[in-house]
Amino acid sequence: MNFLAYGVAGWICLVGFYGAIVSKNLIHLALCLTVIQSSTYILLLSIGYEKHGGAPIFKGVKLGTTAVDPVVQSLTLTDIVISVTVIALILALALDAHKKAGTIDPDQLADFHG
Amino acid sequence: MSWLLPLPVAIPLLTAAAIVATESLLPRRVLDAVALAAAAAATAFSLLIMLHAEAGDVLHWFGGWRPSGGVAIGIDFAADPLGAGLAALACGLVTLALLYSWSYMQEAARLFDALMLVFCGAMAGFALTGDLFNMFVWFELMGVAAYALAGFKVEELGPLQGAVNFAITNTAGAYLILIGIGLLYARTGALNLAQLGRMLAGHPADRLVIVALTLVFVGFLVKAAIVPFHWWLADAHAVAPAPVCVLFSGAMVEMGIYAVARIYWTVFSSPLGHAGEVRSLLVWIGVVTALVGALMCFLQRHLKRMLAFSTITHAGVMLVGVGLLDPKALAGAANLVLSHGFVKGGLFMVCGAVLVRLRAVDELRLHGAGRAVPWWGVLWAAGAVGLIGVPYVGVFLGHALVDDGATARGIAWVQPLLMIAEAVSGGALLRAGARVFLGWGAKDDSLLTPEPPEEPPERDAAVAPMAVAATIAIVIGLALSVTPGLEVRTEHAAERFVDRTAYVAHVLRDAKPAREPRPPFTVRAATTESWAYGLAALALAALTAAFGLWRHRLPELFRAAAGRALRPPVEVLRSAHSGIVGDYLLWLTIGTAVIGGVWAFTLR
Amino acid sequence: MTRRRIRGAVALPALGVLGAVLFWGLSGLPPFGNYHGIYGFLINHRALPQRHTTNAVTATVFDYRGFDTMGEEFILFAAVTGVVLLLRKTGEEGEDEPPEEEVRSDALRLFGMFAVAGGALVALWLIAYGLVTPGGGFQGGVALASAFALLFLAAGYGPWARRAKDAALDPLESLGASGYVIIGLAALISGLPFLTNLLGPGKPGTLWSGGSLSFINWAVAMEVAAANVILYKDFLEQYIAPLARGRG
Numbered sequence: 001m002n003f004l005a006y007g008v009a010g011w012i013c014l015v016g017f018y019g020a021i022v023s024k025n026l027i028h029l030a031l032c033l034t035v036i037q038s039s040t041y042i043l044l045l046s047i048g049y050e051k052h053g054g055a056p057i058f059k060g061v062k063l064g065t066t067a068v069d070p071v072v073q074s075l076t077l078t079d080i081v082i083s084v085t086v087i088a089l090i091l092a093l094a095l096d097a098h099k100k101a102g103t104i105d106p107d108q109l110a111d112f113h114g
Numbered sequence: 115m116s117w118l119l120p121l122p123v124a125i126p127l128l129t130a131a132a133i134v135a136t137e138s139l140l141p142r143r144v145l146d147a148v149a150l151a152a153a154a155a156a157t158a159f160s161l162l163i164m165l166h167a168e169a170g171d172v173l174h175w176f177g178g179w180r181p182s183g184g185v186a187i188g189i190d191f192a193a194d195p196l197g198a199g200l201a202a203l204a205c206g207l208v209t210l211a212l213l214y215s216w217s218y219m220q221e222a223a224r225l226f227d228a229l230m231l232v233f234c235g236a237m238a239g240f241a242l243t244g245d246l247f248n249m250f251v252w253f254e255l256m257g258v259a260a261y262a263l264a265g266f267k268v269e270e271l272g273p274l275q276g277a278v279n280f281a282i283t284n285t286a287g288a289y290l291i292l293i294g295i296g297l298l299y300a301r302t303g304a305l306n307l308a309q310l311g312r313m314l315a316g317h318p319a320d321r322l323v324i325v326a327l328t329l330v331f332v333g334f335l336v337k338a339a340i341v342p343f344h345w346w347l348a349d350a351h352a353v354a355p356a357p358v359c360v361l362f363s364g365a366m367v368e369m370g371i372y373a374v375a376r377i378y379w380t381v382f383s384s385p386l387g388h389a390g391e392v393r394s395l396l397v398w399i400g401v402v403t404a405l406v407g408a409l410m411c412f413l414q415r416h417l418k419r420m421l422a423f424s425t426i427t428h429a430g431v432m433l434v435g436v437g438l439l440d441p442k443a444l445a446g447a448a449n450l451v452l453s454h455g456f457v458k459g460g461l462f463m464v465c466g467a468v469l470v471r472l473r474a475v476d477e478l479r480l481h482g483a484g485r486a487v488p489w490w491g492v493l494w495a496a497g498a499v500g501l502i503g504v505p506y507v508g509v510f511l512g513h514a515l516v517d518d519g520a521t522a523r524g525i526a527w528v529q530p531l532l533m534i535a536e537a538v539s540g541g542a543l544l545r546a547g548a549r550v551f552l553g554w555g556a557k558d559d560s561l562l563t564p565e566p567p568e569e570p571p572e573r574d575a576a577v578a579p580m581a582v583a584a585t586i587a588i589v590i591g592l593a594l595s596v597t598p599g600l601e602v603r604t605e606h607a608a609e610r611f612v613d614r615t616a617y618v619a620h621v622l623r624d625a626k627p628a629r630e631p632r633p634p635f636t637v638r639a640a641t642t643e644s645w646a647y648g649l650a651a652l653a654l655a656a657l658t659a660a661f662g663l664w665r666h667r668l669p670e671l672f673r674a675a676a677g678r679a680l681r682p683p684v685e686v687l688r689s690a691h692s693g694i695v696g697d698y699l700l701w702l703t704i705g706t707a708v709i710g711g712v713w714a715f716t717l718r
Numbered sequence: 719m720t721r722r723r724i725r726g727a728v729a730l731p732a733l734g735v736l737g738a739v740l741f742w743g744l745s746g747l748p749p750f751g752n753y754h755g756i757y758g759f760l761i762n763h764r765a766l767p768q769r770h771t772t773n774a775v776t777a778t779v780f781d782y783r784g785f786d787t788m789g790e791e792f793i794l795f796a797a798v799t800g801v802v803l804l805l806r807k808t809g810e811e812g813e814d815e816p817p818e819e820e821v822r823s824d825a826l827r828l829f830g831m832f833a834v835a836g837g838a839l840v841a842l843w844l845i846a847y848g849l850v851t852p853g854g855g856f857q858g859g860v861a862l863a864s865a866f867a868l869l870f871l872a873a874g875y876g877p878w879a880r881r882a883k884d885a886a887l888d889p890l891e892s893l894g895a896s897g898y899v900i901i902g903l904a905a906l907i908s909g910l911p912f913l914t915n916l917l918g919p920g921k922p923g924t925l926w927s928g929g930s931l932s933f934i935n936w937a938v939a940m941e942v943a944a945a946n947v948i949l950y951k952d953f954l955e956q957y958i959a960p961l962a963r964g965r966g
Contacts, residue, residue, distance in 0.1 A: 002749035010744050013293070014737045020286070021699045022726040026278065029695070033285055040292045043744075047300040048758060051751035056758075056774035058766050059850055059923055069758030070765075070774040072299070074783055075247060077775070078790045079292060081856060081942075082254045085797030086285050088949055089261055092801045093281065095956050096265070097274045107722060109275045110693030112352050112419070114563035120902065120912040127792055128899040134799060135892030138885070176785040178914040185756050187764075189785045225803045232796045239789065251789035258793050262800025277804075293740075300747050303755025325743020696725050703732045710739035 005046035013039035026094035026104040030087050037083040041076050048072035115166045119174035119191040119242060122156040122163070122201055126208075126235035130228040137224045146216055149227035153209040153234055160202035160238060167195045168603065171610075171620050173244075181622050186306035192244030192621050195607035196448050200372055203455050204237035204365040207587075211357035214463050214583040217576040218357060218470070226266065233259040233361060240369055244621060246295055246381075247305045249373065250288070253337070257284050260366060264354040272566055276353035279695045283346045286702055287336030294329035297322050298381070307380040308621035311614050315384035323385055324717050327392075328710040331374055332702075338370025340433055341403040342705040344426050345691060345698045348410070351422035352565065356466025359418060360587075363425040363462065364455035371429065371451070375436045375444060379612045391716040393523070395709065396437025401528055403430030404535035406687070411539040412662065413688065415477040415562035417465045417550075420542060421458065424501065427539040428454045428509070431532050435516040443519025445601070445608035449594065450512030454501065456591030457508055461497040461543070463584035464490050467577065468550070473570045477546045478562065482553030489581065491551030493588050498547055500592045502540035502655050503533065505640040505648040511595040514644045515605075529647065537651040541658025548663055555663030563688060598635040769915075770922035771931060776854045780934050784913050788898050791938055795895045798945040805952045820874040830872020837865030845939040849928045855935045859942025866943070867950045875958050882951045887944045894941025901930055901937070 016035035023029040048069030054061065056070040098104050129152035133145050166172050172193045175181075179188025193201075208230055219226050236255035243249050261284075265277030299305060301322055302313035314323065332343070339347040347367070351359050378392075386392060407426030414420035428450065435447025467490050469475050472483045484491050500508025513536070517529050548554045594600065610616065619625035640648070665673070690697075748754075765777040779787050821827060845858030870878040902913040910916070917929035926932065 002751075003745060003747070005750050006744040006747055007741065010737065010740045013289075013740070014733050017286070017699065017703055017736075018726075018729055018733055020282070021696050021703070021729045022722055023696060024722070029282065033282065033289075036286065036289050040289055040296065043293060044296050046750060047296055047747065048753055048755075049751050050753055055852070056762050056765075057772055057851060058762075058774065059772040063766055064763065067762050067774070069753060069755060070761055070778050071305070071755075071758045071783075072296075073775045074778040074786075075295075075299075077779055077854075077856060078247075078251065078786055081790050082251070082793050085794050086254070086258060086261075086281065089258060089797050089800050089804070090278065090281050090285075091953070092804045093261075093265060093274055093278050095953070096268055096804055097271075097278070099956075100269075100271050100274065106278065106695045109271070109278065111272050111275050111566050112349050112416075113693035114413070114565075114688040114691055116911070117906055117909075120906060124899050124903055124906075124912070127788075128896050128903070130792075131795065131892045131896035131899070134795075135889050135896070137888065175911055176913050177781055178911045179782055182760070185760060187757070187760060188782055222803060222806060225799055225806075228799055229796060229803070232792060232799075235792070236789070245786075247783075248786055248789070251786050251793070255789055255793045255796060258796045258800060262796065262803055265800075265804055268804055268806065297743060297747065299755070300753065303757045303759075305757070320746055321742050322744075322746030325739060325746070328739070329743075692721075694721070696722065700725055700729050700732065703729065703736050707732055707735035707739060710743075711735060714739055714742060 006043065009039045009043035009046065012042065024105055026097060026106055027091065029106060030090045030094065033090070034083070034087060037079070040079060044072045044076045044079070116172055116174040118159055118163050118166070119172060119193060121159040122205060122238035122242070123235045126152050126156050126231040126238070130231035130235070133224055133228045133231070142223050145224050145227060146212070149231055150209065150212045152231055153205060153212050156234055156238060157202055157205040157209050160198055160205050163193050164195055164198035164202055167193045167198045168607070170626065171617070173621060184622050186304065186309045186622060189248050190244045190306065190621060191242045192308070193242050194610055195603070196611050197241045197372070197376070199448070200368065200451065201238040201241040203452060204241065205234055207361055207364045207455060207459050208234040210459060210583045210587050211360045214360070214466070214580050215357040216579040218466055218580055219355065220571050220573060220575070229259045229263050233263065237365055237369060241372060244308060245306050246298070246310060246377070250291055250295060253291070254288055256366060256369065257288065260362065263358045264350045266355050266358065267353065267569070270353070270569055272568070273353040275693060276349040279346045279693070279698060280350040282695050283343070283698050283702060284336055286699060287333040287343070290329045290706065291333030294326045294333065297326040297329070306621070307376070308618045310381045311384060312618045312622065314381060317385055319385040319717055323382070324713050325710060327382055328706065328713055330377060332706045332709060334370045334373040336370070336702065337367065338374070338433065339367050339426050339429050340399055341406050342701040344403065345701065347426055348419050348422040348691065349693060352416055352419040356462050356469070359421070359462040360459040363421065364459040367425060367429050368432065368451045368455065371432045371436055371447065375447070375611070378439070380614055380617055383612070383614050386717065389717060391713065393437060393439045395712060397434050397525060397528060400430045400433035400437055401531050403433065404532055408535040408538040409687065410691065412542040412658065413561060413563055413684065414542070415559070416565040417468065417475045417477060417546060418462070419565060420546060421461055421465065424539040424543060425458060427535050428501070431513070431516065431536065434528055434532065435512070435519065438516070438519045438523050438525065440519040440523055441608040441612050442522060442605060443516050444611060445604040446512045446515025446519060448604050448608065449515060449600070450509055453509045453512060453591050453594040456587045456594070457497045457500045460493060460584050460587035460591060463580060463587060464494045464497070467580050467584065469568060469570050470575050471577070475568050476565070477549055478558060480550045481557050484551035485553060488551070491547065493584055494547045494551065495544070496592060497588050498540055498543035500588070501536065501543065503536050503648050503651045505645055506595050508592050508595060510644070510648060511601055511638055514638065514640070515601070517644070517647070533647050533651050534654065537654035538658050540651070541655035542662065544655055544659035545662035548659060556666050559665070596637050598637050601638045602634060602636060766922060769928050769931065770919040771849045771928045772923055773849055773851060773854070776848050776935070777928070777931070779854065780931050781915070781928070784934065787938065788902065791895055791898055791941055794942060794945050795891065798891065798948050801949060801952055805956055820876050821872065827872060830868060834865050834868045834872060837868060838862060841865055845935065846925055848935055849931060850923055855938030856942055859939040860946055862939070862943040863946030863950070866947050870954065875954070882947055887948050891941050891944035891948065894937045894944060897937035898934060901934055
């Protein structure tokens with residue numbers, strides 16, 4: 001039980017990688033990257049959790065009460081914004097690929113090789 | 115002087131936002147000039163910071179949040195000469211690239227300028243920062259700007275493939291870095307590099323530290339295009355516009371190498387000691403990268419892809435320099451970064467000019483066509499020779515220092531291997547130059563992989579800004595080996611770089627560094643050994659070029675035997691570079707698993 | 719066997735080894751719930767007295783680690799510029815008038831009106847009170863952009879296209895991005911480190927708390943909202959516009 005949260009994060013990361021490796025579709029690939037992102041969020045947030053800790057909001061709450069770590073939450077917030085923007089870029093590329101090549105299968109898009 | 119530190123980041127970013135805001139209001143040339151001015155200002159400030167940093171690290175705590183009780187609460191920029199020098203290199207290359215694209219880029223120029231400035235600011239921030247998560251943020255900003263710039267030419271299919279492969283592999287690498295950062299934060303409660311080093315010091319490396327080391331290094335090695343994570347580089351370079359390739363090869367790949375060095379020395383050097391296992395794995399990977407890059411470079415006929423594989427070769431040599439975990443070799447790697455950045459940038463600019471004037475970038479298609487543009491041929495030849503390691507020219511200084519470090523660490527066997535790698539890739543460039551600009555050699559060669567053609571720009575571009583930028587780049591790159599005092603200054607800077615305790619004391623406790631005497635203005639004299647290596651490299655390069663040009667004149671028997679022996683491994687290597695992103699991700703997985711497994715067993 | 723099948727077969731053992739290494743490393747973490755890091759502890763205890771901000775997370779994001787957030791904001795800016803660049807109309811496509819497609823159902827339009835207004839209000843509240851209770855520029859900005867996107871669902875592509883104009887969105891986005899840097903530079907010019915708070919701490923628990931934090935908060939909210947709307951607009955243009963034109 002002590003390490004379940006971390007184990008879940010690790011498992012989701014591996015699943016995301018597998019999906020990305022065997023993907024037939026650029027949009028599916030982008031979503032697999034989203035899955036890998038989610039594993040990083042879960043890892044970061046579980047790291048910061050303190051038993052019996054409340055949210056790090058101190059309105060109406062006495063200063064000094066145990067609260068979970070706010071730094072990992074800010075890291076996760078930054079991470080979410082970064083990941084969303086990168087996925088948006090990859091989806092734009094997928095759209096372009098569909099327009100130009102008629103396919104979004106990454107295996108078919110290998111014009112340059114060798 | 116610490117007020118200088120945010121400027122190389124703030125000025126380009128602010129200008130980029132301003133350019134997008136006034137996109138429809140101001141004419142293109144005004145915005146181009148503003149962009150050029152911003153990049154030049156960033157370069158100037160970075161150089162100033164580098165000069166000040168030689169007296170002692172320059173420190174700037176953002177928001178005024180200084181460390182309390184030895185715990186860092188805010189984010190800092192801690193500029194040492196090597197980091198500031200790298201920032202100056204990046205901003206300088208951006209300035210040259212913007213000068214080059216004054217006439218080279220013909221459509222969507224304003225968005226191009228804005229993204230280039232964002233790229234500039236991100237690279238400067240990455241090189242100057244002293245906080246691990248801040249490094250990650252600038253890493254991602256570099257990446258986002260780069261993915262968009264790589265896919266710039268949306269009318270062709272190739273850029274899409276290049277940008278997709280680039281974006282997906284580098285993003286996966288970035289997630290690995292983030293997991294590593296999370297692990298380190300969980301152990302130490304710190305994100306500041308100095309504080310991480312302090313908290314990890316004195317404790318032996320346990321499983322968490324080893325896995326964090328693996329993940330963080332792998333992520334940055336993906337950016338540094340090290341085997342087996344290098345596949346994306348050639349795809350991205352073949353399709354990105356030439357000024358963008360200047361930055362990719364000249365500064366972006368080097369940022370990955372810098373990160374490995376910085377993070378090793380500040381964070382991991384204490385728990386791991388000077389672990390021979392880390393050294394041997396990094397050196398092995400570097401040597402393999404150099405050799406694979408050289409072989410693939412020889413097999414290309416697309417000029418930009420050829421240059422990309424040459425970058426991979428040199429990235430391998432730089433990784434050897436860093437991976438030797440020795441200050442002299444580190445100074446060598448720094449010098450390599452400098453000279454390679456300028457020379458390779460210049461070579462890419464020549465490529466772009468060839469595309470504009472001769473309408474192709476394929477070596478065989480261009481056979482003899484370059485005779486019409488001799489000045490570009492001279493630049494190409496100068497650049498190619500500069501990358502081989504001939505004494506007093508180009509990458510010589512860096513290479514000599516890396517060799518010194520290798521001998522000092524008892525790993526002298528890398529020297530001939532690295533020489534062979536640089537010679538073969540230099541030979542490939544010479545072969546291409548001879549074929550294009552002199553018309554020598556066969557008109558056809560089945561050994562070289564054909565690639566899709568690149569669409570030249572529609573209108574004829576003015577050549578003057580392109581020529582000026584390219585000439586400046588190549589001249590600076592070649593002259594760096596004979597810059598007085600450079601060797602001693604980089605060695606001093608490298609020795610400060612590897613001194614973790616001094617860094618921690620300065621950043622967290624505001625200790626004043628000892629004043630160093632002014633270093634002498636000497637030029638490194640080439641020893642007999644380096645003359646031997648340099649001339650051997652030149653000879654081997656010429657031999658390789660001759661082989662490439664006149665292979666068909668060799669006796670039939672010899673060719674058949676060599677073909678039977680060499681063709682299978684060459685075909686395997688070529689088919690591994692499949693252009694398919696799923697393959698690349700599989701290699702990322704395999705590479706991380708192997709590196710993690712090896713270090714798990716040997717570093718425990 | 720196709721290449722993909724071979725890849726999948728090789729990936730399984732590779733991921734197995736990677737997983738083993740990863741889990742081995744993760745088992746070295748402190749047990750779940752037992753984290754006692756100094757950084758978070760310090761911020762939790764100082765956010766209120768030093769910055770008069772009751773939301774420690776917002777204080778971290780915009781102040782203690784505000785420089786990270788500036789970089790992150792520019793990542794959003796660069797990605798949106800990149801998407802606009804990648805989806806730009808090249809020579810063959812040409813400029814078209816947005817098709818005049820409107821939603822005809824009154825029930826939908828009425829519901830949409832309440833949904834859009836309600837969503838926008840909640841979003842603005844999230845932004846404004848982000849320093850006091852959970853919320854902040856990023857969260858509120860995304861909510862605001864989503865409320866605006868609801869307009870497309872409620873009223874149709876025509877009204878949406880008329881309101882989501884580049885000429886308004888681009889300056890808003892750039893103002894948000896440059897605003898952050900300017901606030902930082904203002905501190906630098908007055909001799910203090912970049913991004914130092916120049917406006918005094920303010921009164922905790924109210925709208926005016928945290929000094930320059932609130933301005934940074936609004937700048938970020940503006941940029942995030944504008945950037946997201948530009949993203950939706952570009953993607954919608956690519957996909958819906960040809961469909962709508964076909965329907966005529």
